[in-house]
Amino acid sequence: MTTAEHREQASAPVVRTAAGAVRGSREDGLAVFRGIPFAAPPVGAARFQAPRPPVPWEGVREADAFGPPPPQEAGLLGPGGAAPSGDDWLTVNVWTPDPRPSATPRPVMVWIYGGAYKIGHSGSPGYDAQHLARAGDLVVVTLNYRVGIEGFARIDGAPANRGLLDQVAALEWVRDNIAAFGGDPGRVTVFGESAGAGSVAALLAVPSARGLFGRAVAQSVPGTYFSDELARDLAAAIAAEAGLRPTVADLATVDPRVLPEAGAALGEKMAARVDRWGRVAPTVTPFSPVVDGEVLPVTPWQALAAGAGRDVELLVGHNAQEYRLFVAMAGRLGKVTEDQATDALRMFGPGGGEAGERAYRTAFPQAGPGELYERVQSDWLFHMPSLRLAEAQAAGGGRAHVYELTWPAPALDGAFGACHGLDIPLLFGTYRADLGALLFGDAEVTEEARALSSFMRGAWTAFAGTGDPGWPAYDTERRLVQVLDARPEVRPYPEETSRRLWEDHDFPPLPLLGS
Known part of the structure; x- marks a missing residue:
């Protein structure tokens, strides 16, 4: 390592989270941390399950790159070819003017991306939060959550609304860790657009999210929430595209990066099933939060x-x-x-x-x-x-x-x-x-x-x-x-x-x- 690299590393901000220390970077007056796990990778035995606590690490983890996007179809807001790969989909990113606990902590804004509940990731360049953090002198957090089949398909052996449960877990991470980044866990605003706004609206009704935020911004709320019966029927149709049953046991046999192809294949056929799926059919989007009576009552x-x-x-x-x-x-x-x-x-x-x-x-x-x-x-x-x-x-x-x-x-x-x-x-x-x-x-x-x-x-x-x-x-x-x-x-x-x-x-x- 050169002298300049040693100097740069020495000046880089380090914050200790509950799972371990992370080193960010200084960018135009802000401290920025990328790719911090808020939950364990949802693969293997954890696949299609509620998010689990992150695995603690020793030493200082470099937090200088966005975590990999969750598996998804291609799309305008989907990951490009240069997106990182790996299973650590459930990560947060933090922009803060001062990454130290403070007697006057700053308000916190937590961004939830949109993308029809089937695409999107917090590393998209359009969600660079530097201007917001500077304009409001506040801490901004962006998060990844599971989309598509991994996050919203209603399948047997899995809780409903896993994407919403990911968001709740990220908000719990904010509650438990944001003070170390100079943020106020008592002044958290959750904000999102499109499917992100639909998620914000849903979180207002999710019992496990209560108390995790005191303000909410919902930009263009989509009115599509599925009944349990509709969601199960769509999941069965998605699984059938892959020649499988809508169960964890069956779907877990398919690589999570390949499985979105089944959702995309169904989307191309949905418009012809107005007789069965009604108004959702022309949207060609087989995913939405499910009013399951438990996660979303x-x-x-x-x-x-x-x-x-x-x-x-x-x-x-x-x-x-x-x-x-x-x-x-x-x-x-x-x-x-x-x-x-x-x-x-x-x-x-x-x-x-x-x-x-x-x-x-x-x-x-x-x-x-x-x-x-x-x-x-x-x-x-x-x-x-x-x-x-x-x-x-x-x-x-x-x-x-x-x-x-x-x-x-x-x-x-x-x-x-x-x-x-x-x-x-x-x-x-x-x-x-x-x-x-x-x-x-x-x-x-x-x-x-x-x-x-x-x-x-x-x-x-x-x-x-x-x-x-x-x-x-x-x-x-x-x-x-x-x-x-x-x-x-x-x-x-x-x-x-x-x-x-x-x-x-x-x-x-x-x-x-x-x-």
Whole structure:
């Protein structure tokens, strides 16, 4: 080792966790630790089981590289070819201004990634948390959790919702260790987007997560929670793709890096099984949290309305044109036909069938097929579930702040609109990574974009520190929300027409319809 390398190692921060000491690195004024195990590798006898404590180590473990992603299908947020390999999927990463216990510990934000519950990992460049840690002078933690078959398939011999149990274990790690990194275990905010927001919403209803966080941010909550019957049927279909039964004994015979192929194969066939799987079939996503009665006893809306989140402060919202991302990625922008719009309205409209179609065509008489196709799926999948989470929180005696992002992504001359996922590069300031690379494209990152990005980081980190993002709590009289645009403003909820369409409709667990 050279003299320079000795000097660099001597200045690198070392923190002792419950399982052993870790050495991070100093990066532009922050101490950063990557790839710290919060649980043992979930392989061998531990495969498909609840997470187990990490194996302690001697000496100082180098924490300078992200842990390997959990096994998953390929995807935009999935691991690239340079991703590390190995079985230590369950790791956390920490960004902290000062990695020492403090008399005035900093607030902590814990990020849960999205990816349809089937892809994603905390090492994605789009989740680089340095800007958040600096903006809020706080500690940021990102975590890996099992996705797809490993994390969410409902199989015999395994607990349901293993991905959620991983998240609970990571939050327990934060509770037990974050003070050593300068964080306050009594001021933890969990935040996530898409499936990450669905996980946040679920954690509000998971009994074993109670007390592990006092604030929650849910960005674009998907309304898809599965009934136990639906989840078991989908798991049986996935296993059948591999010629197996939906049991631990059978599925454990397949390498975890190969098994995602069965989920991907089923996804390609799901759209043809509307008769059996209903609204979940067109989503081509056979994974979601399961309302199993134990890990997740009821839906998040039921739990919050009953007061489960009364002691948790909530920030929740969505983007104005959520579904446009999926329309664009399918090559359907400007190409949606009347028949396709009709099918979507009848599948996803409130009440379903002709009533669902009629409701939207009456409420939006000037809308063409493309707008109707996009709007009903934005509303069903993200808008209304997100708003209902705030309404359930208020009904249960808690407090919620609501936002809507309306600023359009700059790529393709704004054709993406304020689509799904745009909030990620804005919040993290990662305009050229992952979804940011798609939604910003080759467009200049303007001062307008940077100002909105700064506003969002300021609001999110202020909420993590104080519970107040800077605008009034939502109530069912004024319905005030923060509209995030070039000139952010507080005004009544912009999607009032859709809200009225859905106000008499619940979001129960998605059912199994039959053979």
